[in-house]
Amino acid sequence: KAGVTQTPRYLIKTRGQQVTLSCSPISGHRSVSWYQQTPGQGLQFLFEYFSETQRNKGNFPGRFSGRQFSNSRSEMNVSTLELGDSALYLCASRQAPNEKLFFGSGTQLSVL
């Protein structure tokens, strides 16, 4: 089975731009979560989608948004990029509640 796939792997943007990151979960997994990893902050939860509905949301500003499609693929959008948005963005999927998360390799976003 293919793992969680995230595209692109690397992205360089400038302040004020917007960016869209993509995630394809493991086949059969209906839940997709997004996390931000920065040095010293660990993994910060952004949001989780299950069957196209947002089930949980972390403490991030409204510039961070996401969605999930009927095929369970998910996208995350960040608008009006700030320097502090530079981070590794990780997507994770799981088949159902009470299952562990499987992570993708992440998208490394650099904001200049």
Add this chain to the structure above:
Amino acid sequence: DQQVKQNSPSLSVQEGRISILNCDYTNSMFDYFLWYKKYPAEGPTFLISISSIKDKNEDGRFTVFLNKSAKHLSLHIVPSQPGDSAVYFCAASGANFGNEKLTFGTGTRLTIIP
């Protein structure tokens, strides 16, 4: 407010010895705990988990201990191997794991010295 804390950013251990990674949490509603391991340029991979109804869970060289009264858990790796060098994240979840987000610690970088 960091609800899951890993107070040691880094740890170095001789190959063959025991590695002990620690994690503290503040939220008494957490009742499911996991450890993830992360290599550079890769996503975290699940290592081992423990439910609050247990105080120990073992899987090969990896053992997780949970002390609920102290709100503390630890991961023991014995014997440590060079391939264990990675960043280890502790994570916790509430009673309804399927509907609760995982809260992660800041990670501990483990280096195994050959």
